[in-house]
Amino acid sequence: MQSFYPSQIIEYLYCPRYTYFEYVLRIPQYEDKFYKVNRGREVHNEKLERNKEYLRKKIGVKEKWLDQYLGTEGLRGKVDEVLKLNDGSYAPLDYKFAQWKDRVYETYKQQLYCYAILIEEVYGGKVEKGFLVYTRSKNKLVEVNIGENAKSEIRNSMDKMLEVIQGNKFPRATRVKKRCVNCTYRNICIK
Template sequence: MTLTPSHIIEYLFCPRFTYFEYVLCIPQHEDANYKVMRGRTLHDERLDRNKDYLRKRLGRPGAPVTDKHLDQYLTNELMRGVVDEVLEFGDGSMAPLDYKFAEFKDRVYSTYETQLYCYAWLIETNFNRPVDRGFLVYTRSNNRVVELPITDANKGDVKRAAEAIFSIIDRNFFPKATKAKSRCVTCTYRNVCIK
């Protein structure tokens, strides 16, 4: 078994999410969520439309975008994921680019950041190239592109979260709930969780 960025995001939301879904095998039902389904459809449409488009303006001076890999399935010993676009730059670095069926409202959600950190770790593992930034395309804001820095600490945090998830699953360990109790209101497991 390997994890996806969604597993990491759920764990960071609340470690008990991992326990309910992967130890007790109580499924969550996200397929009914319109935004999730619409986002998946849009993702496929964007990839078809942008196959030949190279985002040259995302490069740095002396390090233009030189190539890209579309819909790239990547895996390592702990994680797997499909990156919408993996960009290559003239300085040898790479970066993930991810489409979001969302509007940009002057802030980037932590879930989007975490997903990019996961992709950065996967890219470094598979291509053996440095990743120090990532890009989000907000399709409901005229395809606005937002660049985010990615540090070694960000990638390390993702790896530690993956290791913690496997510890919960392997040991059948019931972890402490999140300290952010406001998250419990919208949690799909709120009816089975001990408060």
């Protein structure tokens, strides 16, 4: 069975052709060249040493698990922190090497939705919210609601990704054409 990382699902939601180019034609993106990706990875490695305990107290954390690699049928990923809250529910917490700009990007939400599915299946508890920590804004903590519709959208996307891969199916491009400007596949993609 094919197993996806949250980043692969996010790419599919951004434009379904990412899945085709990377997993059917096997043309890699070479995203490691981008500074922000590499710096973000460094921050994830540094955060365990410097994380502020007050963030967890503010949230109401009963238990925590750091750097959890979780896998289920069809989905896998590494969650920065899995939190068990005082009310018995669970929540993912993810660190972002980014500044808070008064809004949560869809890609950040989608990543939390993926983590919610993983946590519910592995830990057996309910996930109704997640948290983001913006490391370039003095560790600003932002809460994100996670509803059943959001989790369903992720599961539906995983099914559609499998259709693309298993059926060797060339999907429609994103309808948001400005996304094509910075796409790593823009030179080979048929518009």
